[in-house]
Amino acid sequence: MFGGLALALLVERGPAAYFAVEYDRISVVHLTQAALVAAFWAVAASLRRRGREPQGMISRLLAAVGGAALALALLRLFFPRVLVNPLKDVDPLVLTIYDAISEYAPIADVAHFLLYLGMAVLALPWGITRLRRCWSGKGRWAWLLLMVSAAVYLALALSWIRWSLYAVLFLIPIVADLMISADAAIDRRFAPPKRLPIKLAAMVLLAVGPLAVGAAGVIASKPAEAAPPPPPLAGDPRPCPVQAMARFLEAPPWSEQTHTILASANFGAEILYRTRHRVTAIIHHRNAAGILDGVRILGGSDAITVRELIGKRRIDLILLCRGGADDAYFQMNKGDAVFYRRLKRGDLPQWLREVTLPADLKGRFQLFEVLPRS
Structure with missing residues (x-):
């Protein structure tokens, strides 16, 4: 290491x-x-x-x-600060935005627990059984390490979903051992041709059973939508299909030079990946200044301050999504004069023009070009 x-x-x-x-x-x-x-x-x-x-x-x-x-x-x-939370000095407003990100949220209910960590339902009882069987043998420490590590990361994952990945890394070997034992038990008890369908059903149940129950519970708990969601655009089912928007930005005239784009921080990483353009913000605490400037611009109501910040950041394009909740944090200031709401209703300052989008993108996004100072 x-x-x-x-x-x-x-x-x-x-x-x-x-x-x-x-x-x-x-x-x-x-x-x-x-x-x-x-x-x-x-x-x-x-x-x-x-x-x-x-x-x-x-x-x-x-x-x-x-x-x-x-x-x-x-x-x-x-290193005196080694035990200090790295987010301790981050602006509280950025942490408020983080609260809306699912991977930083706690696991909400049983259905979501089964979806993210369902294998723990099988792994923990089996791990305890294996630990008891080999307590006096050589395998004790390996099983103890797996079980303690799984328990620690499970506890962390209950408060932060993103820890579930690490918990699963320790749960997988335990479930794999359970599947091997189940396979051997079925071989001993059943003869062909019964053996194959029984073994197949058992392996599927052990591999994805809890996850399937959790997924069904999550789907069943979703409230009915007032209107059907829009059809996927370019294979992207999200309300804000950034992949399709990126293709537009990578075509002339926008592809002829690199532009700085102000958009939701939720879109930042994907825009960087799919285009040649720059962004003001991505979801990362090291980019707190960019996130905050985006909030000050689109969440601001003073036109002079907004224009100065846009100039300071050298922003060329402003991208808004018509649906979804990715832009919601720009509206923390609820006044009608908020720049974000002005853009939404078409109340544009003289130094901004709306870009005409293709028909398939027009219902999903709004794109504005910052005009050069006269």
């Missing part, structure tokens, strides 16, 4: 920034953590070679806890 991080840090940051201290991206902080872990196990290996390793579970546990405490103390000595 230490060697991999050392190489990754060199590729990611280069020699000039190799020792830059940053907590929210790969840096010397994480390299130091790996070095401390490597040092602990190097000492443990050295003691074992000399026949001086701790004897018994309690002694080993105390050695592990002592090593972890020493590593943490050294880490805090070198």
Whole structure:
């Protein structure tokens, strides 16, 4: 791990920034953590070679806890902010926007739990069973590591959905072991031709059963829509099909030069990926200034301030979505004079013109061009 991080840090940051201290991206902080872990196990290996390793579970546990405490103390000595939330200094308005992002939200109900983490329903009981069976054998520590790690990340995922990915990484081996055991049990109990359909049904149930129940529950709990959703555009079923809009922006005349686009931060990364253009904001706390300037522009009501910010950011195009909730955070200021609402109702300042979009995009987006100062 230490060697991999050392190489990754060199590729990611280069020699000039190799020792830059940053907590929210790969840096010397994480390299130091790996070095401390490597040092602990190097000492443990050295003691074992000399026949001086701790004897018994309690002694080993105390050695592990002592090593972890020493590593943490050294880490805090070198990097005092290592235990501080990286979002602590982010503007509260940006955190409010983050609250509307599903991956930062808690798991809302049983249906969503089954959708994201349904395999835990099967994995945890089976993991406990396997742990009890091999408690006196060599597999104890491997199963204990899997179970403790799964439990920790499950607890984290309940408050932040994005942690569910890490929980699943530890749940998958447990479910795989359950499927292997079920396969062997079916082979022992059933003979062909019954064996194949029974085995197929069992494997499907173990692999996707809880997820299917969760998906059905989520679909059933959705309120009925007043109007049917618009048909997918260019294969994109979203209310704001950015992929189709990106194709328009990558065609003449907009493709002839790079433009800076003010749009919802939810669209930023996809616009960057699919076009040659720049954006003012993406969903990332390091881009807080861009997110806030977008709010000040489209959520502002003072025309002079709005125009100054647009000039400061060198914005060429403003992109709004007619449907969906991706632009909702621009409307935190509820007044009718908010620039976002002015654009929506066609009340444009003289330095802005609406771009005529193709028929398939016109019902989904509004695009405005900032005219050069006279």
